[in-house]
Amino acid sequence: MKVKAYGVETPEENLKPLNIERRQLTAKDVHIKIEYCGVCHSDIHTVRNDWGGSKYPVIPGHEIIGRVVEVGSDVKNFKPGQRVGVGCMVDSCGTCPSCQDDLEQFCEERMVGTYNGKDKHSGGHTYGGYSQDIVVDEHFVLNIPENIDPKGTAPLLCAGITTWSPLKHWNIKKGDKVGVIGLGGLGHMGIKFANALGAHVVMITRSESKSKDAKSLGAHEVLISTDKDEMKKHKNSFDFLLNTIPVKHDLNPYLSLLKRDKTICLVGAIEPLEPMHGGSVIAGRKRVSGSLIGGIKETQEMLDFCGEHNITCDVEMIDIQNINTAYDRVTSSDVKYRFVIDMESLN
Amino acid sequence: MKVKAYGVETPEENLKPLNIERRQLTAKDVHIKIEYCGVCHSDIHTVRNDWGGSKYPVIPGHEIIGRVVEVGSDVKNFKPGQRVGVGCMVDSCGTCPSCQDDLEQFCEERMVGTYNGKDKHSGGHTYGGYSQDIVVDEHFVLNIPENIDPKGTAPLLCAGITTWSPLKHWNIKKGDKVGVIGLGGLGHMGIKFANALGAHVVMITRSESKSKDAKSLGAHEVLISTDKDEMKKHKNSFDFLLNTIPVKHDLNPYLSLLKRDKTICLVGAIEPLEPMHGGSVIAGRKRVSGSLIGGIKETQEMLDFCGEHNITCDVEMIDIQNINTAYDRVTSSDVKYRFVIDMESLN
CATH class of the missing domain: 3.90.180.10 (Medium-chain alcohol dehydrogenases, catalytic domain)
Incomplete structure (x- = not known):
């Protein structure tokens, strides 16, 4: 037809x-x-x-x-x-x-x-x-x-399942400290889902201007990634990082935020990234992974959850x-x- | 004194x-x-x-x-x-x-x-x-x-525990297909341990000349990483890759060898690597990690295992x-x- x-x-x-x-x-x-x-x-x-x-x-x-x-x-x-x-x-x-x-x-x-x-x-x-x-x-x-x-x-x-799937796959639960990097179509859903799953949600962004929106979406804290002192305070403290940055970027500063054995998951950038240091994953046995829709x-399951939680x-x-x-x-x-x-x- | x-x-x-x-x-x-x-x-x-x-x-x-x-x-x-x-x-x-x-x-x-x-x-x-x-x-x-x-x-x-620890942490067991990348002090122990743990061991190297030694150390197969056809045959087939390369290198071709959800673990290079493509981990939800001695x-436990298996x-x-x-x-x-x-x- x-x-x-x-x-x-x-x-x-x-x-x-x-x-x-x-x-x-x-x-x-x-x-x-x-x-x-x-x-x-x-x-x-x-x-x-x-x-x-x-x-x-x-x-x-x-x-x-x-x-x-x-x-x-x-x-x-x-x-x-x-x-x-x-x-x-x-x-x-x-x-x-x-x-x-x-x-x-x-x-x-x-x-x-x-x-x-x-x-x-x-x-x-x-x-x-x-x-x-x-x-x-x-x-x-x-x-x-x-x-x-x-x-x-x-x-x-698309934006929903792309952020939901990794949060569920890496078993995000009540009390976990989850960072959502980047506030766009994907990031705003990452915040809503991580919040609904009971995590302590930190919005990580270069733009101070996104602070207010991030909090109204459900972020408990905002971390400005260009502020070296703030980044240092959060070092080795995250259980999971959902990385929604859609363009080439440097993973190394974000890797320093993870606890030992924890994961940063890429869902935005499919292109070549800035060079990652081997030491950034060797120290603390950290993990870089990615996730593709779901x-x-x-x-x-996500749609049913959204129905129940009105998301x-x-x-x-x-x-x-x-x-x-x-x-x-x-x-x-x-x-x-x-x-x-x-x-x-x-x- | x-x-x-x-x-x-x-x-x-x-x-x-x-x-x-x-x-x-x-x-x-x-x-x-x-x-x-x-x-x-x-x-x-x-x-x-x-x-x-x-x-x-x-x-x-x-x-x-x-x-x-x-x-x-x-x-x-x-x-x-x-x-x-x-x-x-x-x-x-x-x-x-x-x-x-x-x-x-x-x-x-x-x-x-x-x-x-x-x-x-x-x-x-x-x-x-x-x-x-x-x-x-x-x-x-x-x-x-x-x-x-x-x-x-x-x-x-040092060389022993550096290769033993990741093989145990990622639970390598009988029947797993394990690739050991690079044949030096670390790589030769990676082959011995992976073999002793019952894995099917593939030595991955650029040098055809290392084939014979790799097999005598316990590798079941040798994969020459510069041979594109051979690399293609092994695509999406590995349960684990132990990456002992001690210098800057490109992870992307190795990531293509892993099965979905599986890990390449760096133990050699702490320096900046060649740019990794986000798509290399997003497709197949693959993982890049590292490990530090043990x-x-x-x-x-490793020493006791070596005593038992005369390694x-x-x-x-x-x-x-x-x-x-x-x-x-x-x-x-x-x-x-x-x-x-x-x-x-x-x-």
């Missing part, structure tokens, strides 16, 4: 209206009418081919909230009218050890991204959520609790016609903390 | 005979007549002040084997005539969480190094094992099984008068795999 969408046909152009073809429902599929779609920095990188390998047309969007229109004959867990979500993945092999461990994001045959992934059905590439409708395999569809605001729920599907099972992202709503201005503002970090497109505006 | 030693008074000179003062026995001390002392690359770095902060005179040596001469009135576990060892530490605070956890090497008030450490007794700095005698707090003295060759046992106190309790280091014996030639050969990696000084030559 043909549906309206927004995207680009080349890396140089602005986003514009495009018509795309969605597959007909198969027995395992859920057909979703999209209500809201979050704007992730990855959308911009893919549109502009910053990471290479983008396939055009690019229809971005992997923070999708909508309502079920129709389900295939084998679909068990969803029914028309139900509010659902789709995150960063729409397929995986289903049989490798990672898929079997409910960690489809680490599928050994590579997860299929919601956009610009290798589409097993069309043989081409996948199209994301800046569109009216999407058809997705039931396994990759999430149930959205009806009690939370669906607009602020959209970015949970599996479908834990994404559902959503702080968002600014836009119409799809303003997407190019929004991209400029994301690039200059001028958003608190995530744009969400009201997809009604596309009709 | 005055004892003969070998050391330097300035960073520029060669090692030469020096007389040093050892403290009189306190109630908790063990007085040891030194028989053998291993030559560690750290000795050379300290002599030459490569890391800064060296205090002169430097009397190196922290792989010490000897026999007990006399014990203080409160000493419980040692008696005259017993064969004992002293490794990299001779003191620590004893009360911080790391000391309480039997990890004195991570003492929050800093462990006292066997040489160039801050000596709590003299107020000056400590002198190492290139000498006739040493007086050490009982807690830092190790029992040496009588059935193993004491010459090859000396380097267990605690006294686990050093004793020692491969060593080349020298007289103390040849130490400067030995240093040149260590610097050019021309030793299999550790020099040990017969301290009898000092008398």
Whole structure:
């Protein structure tokens, strides 16, 4: 079926209206009418081919909230009218050890991204959520609790799970001292989740100006990383550091903050970092790791937790016609903390 | 008491005979007549002040084997005539969480190094094992099984524990696929221990020429890290990587070898490494960590294990008068795999 969408046909152009073809429902599929779609920095990188390998047309969007229109004959867990979500993945092999461990994001045959992934059905590439409708395999569809605001729920599907998954994997619990480095789309969710899990949350930032916002989001303390005396006071004191910095940076000062045997987890920067000193991990047997979104099972657990604790992202709503201005503002970090497109505006 | 030693008074000179003062026995001390002392690359770095902060005179040596001469009135576990060892530490605070956890090497008030450490007794700095005698707090003295060759046992106190500790900490067990990167003093012990723990051991090296030696030490396979096809075949297959490379290097190719959630542990290079890509740890939630020698309790466990399995280091014996030639050969990696000084030559 043909549906309206927004995207680009080349890396140089602005986003514009495009018509795309969605597959007909198969027995395992859920057909979703999209209500809201979050704007992730990855959308911009893919549109502009910053990471290479983008396939055009690019229809971005992997923070999708909508309502079920129709389900295939084998679909068990969803029914028309139900509010659902789709995150960063729409397929995986289903049989490798990672898929079997409910960690489809680490599928050994590579997860299929919601956009610009290798589409097993069309043989081409996948199209994301800046569109009216999407058809997705039931396994990759999430149930959205009806009690939370669906607009602020959209970015949970990427920014939310990206911060939730490492906090759960490294078993953050009541009383742990957790540092969240960087206050953007990811960082603001890191603060909310770490707080909700009972941790003592320290927002770590270069900008004194972010102090007030950090505290209102749930940080108990703010540590200005350029203040050497303050950094020294917090040396060897953290149980976990969630590092959301999205650009090249120096890990060494942050490593000095960790207790022995504890972990700093990267979720923002995939590029080459500043040189790490071997001594920064040898002294104190510290750990540098990373985390990539999260599996479908834990994404559902996060959504259920958000329903129980009434947690959503702080968002600014836009119409799809303003997407190019929004991209400029994301690039200059001028958003608190995530744009969400009201997809009604596309009709 | 005055004892003969070998050391330097300035960073520029060669090692030469020096007389040093050892403290009189306190109630908790063990007085040891030194028989053998291993030559560690750290000795050379300290002599030459490569890391800064060296205090002169430097009397190196922290792989010490000897026999007990006399014990203080409160000493419980040692008696005259017993064969004992002293490794990299001779003191620590004893009360911080790391000391309480039997990890004195991570003492929050800093462990006292066997040489160039801050000596709590003299107020000056400590002198190492290139000498006739040493007086050490009982807690830092190790029992040496009588059935193993004491010459090859000396380097267990540094090269041995440095590789044993991470293999135990990361719980290496029968059937695990373990890569040992770099074949020198540390690497050759990594191979022996990983093999003895039942792992499938892969020696990872740039030098095809090291293949035969690696296999005779216990490696089941050799992976030439410059061979891209071979590296690709081993992608995502290792349970643990013990990284003994002692100089700046690029972690990214090695990270690609690890399975999801698995660790590469640095034990060689304390300097800045080549830039690591965030994506190298984010994809597969992989971990970079490090390890520093080992605690006294686990050093004793290693020595007992070596006694049971008849494991020692491969060593080349020298007289103390040849130490400067030995240093040149260590610097050019021309030793299999550790020099040990017969301290009898000092008398």
